[in-house]
Amino acid sequence: MKRMPVVLAIAVFLAQPSWAGPGAGATAGSTAGAEQVKPLCAACHGAQGVSSIPAIPSLAGQPKVFIENQLVMIREGLREVPAMTGMLDKLSDADLTSLATWYAGLKLDGPTGSSAQASATPPSNARIAAGATMAKQALCGTCHLPTYLGQSQVPRLAGQREDYMQQTMVLMRDGKAVGRDSIMSSTLRGMSDEQLRDLAHYFSNLGSF
Numbered sequence: 001m002k003r004m005p006v007v008l009a010i011a012v013f014l015a016q017p018s019w020a021g022p023g024a025g026a027t028a029g030s031t032a033g034a035e036q037v038k039p040l041c042a043a044c045h046g047a048q049g050v051s052s053i054p055a056i057p058s059l060a061g062q063p064k065v066f067i068e069n070q071l072v073m074i075r076e077g078l079r080e081v082p083a084m085t086g087m088l089d090k091l092s093d094a095d096l097t098s099l100a101t102w103y104a105g106l107k108l109d110g111p112t113g114s115s116a117q118a119s120a121t122p123p124s125n126a127r128i129a130a131g132a133t134m135a136k137q138a139l140c141g142t143c144h145l146p147t148y149l150g151q152s153q154v155p156r157l158a159g160q161r162e163d164y165m166q167q168t169m170v171l172m173r174d175g176k177a178v179g180r181d182s183i184m185s186s187t188l189r190g191m192s193d194e195q196l197r198d199l200a201h202y203f204s205n206l207g208s209f
């Protein structure tokens with residue numbers, strides 16, 4: 001029983017988000033929380049949703065439903081993103097929808113970056129061609145669309161950061177992408193690291209549409 005106050009103190013401490021100003025609250029329907037966290041998100045994902053940091057995905061131009069789903073998964077701890085721990089705790093569903101709508105409406109080829117910047121390595125025509133052929137053979141476009149712009153809960157791949165996609169596909173193929181749709185691990189099963197590198201290289205070099 002002696003430990004109780006300590007536990008309570010920690011619970012109260014955790015209930016205070018460090019970013020929240022006075023009067024902040026996740027009341028149903030309010031999107032004030034979304035506006036408050038946007039500068040935080042910008043520090044990693046870019047002010048206009050175009051990431052210039054290795055292994056951090058761009059969010060600009062992603063389908064709204066995809067972003068919304070991922071934010072719920074991350075908030076509930078079902079998809080583990082250590083860099084974002086606790087950041088979404090106080091956000092309502094309406095806040096998450098508001099963030100998703102905002103990012104979905106931004107252009108990936110925005111003022112802070114271009115899709116060329118998404119490529120971690122200098123464009124290689126041979127690797128782009130190899131990636132394009134593999135993507136066709138593996139029917140990636142049936143879900144991600146032939147333009148690879150994504151739809152509904154399926155993410156956009158065109159212009160996404162090469163390093164992020166490569167690392168994510170390795171985890172997915174190896175069944176280590178906790179909280180991600182298992183459809184992707186079966187799709188990528190049997191592919192070599194080299195093939196995943198070519199796929200990531202191809203998608204990241206697809207221009208804006």
Ligand code: HEC
Pocket residue numbers: 037038040041042043044045055056057058059067070071080081083084087088099155168
């Ligand atoms: C400290 C850096 C950091 C901050 C701040 C941050 N994120 Fe992230 N975010 C990441 C990383 C890293 C990933 C990718 C994790 C992985 O590899 O699966 C990610 C993934 C995501 C994804 C999934 C994207 C995809 O393509 O799978 C969404 C959506 C997202 N973040 C939204 C946000 C929002 C909204 C905020 C602000 C509330 C935010 N993030 C703040 C680092 C950050």
Ligand code: HEC
Pocket residue numbers: 057135138139140141142143144153154155156157160165168169179180181183184187188199
């Ligand atoms: C049957 C539908 C389907 C097919 C086919 C498919 N995908 Fe996906 N893919 C998805 C879905 C759904 C997600 C989102 C996963 C989640 O919710 O975590 C996804 C996620 C991804 C991601 C992570 C992107 C991000 O922003 O986090 C990459 C990369 C990817 N797919 C690449 C591919 C490649 C390459 C192929 C072809 C070899 C492919 N996908 C085929 C449905 C599909």
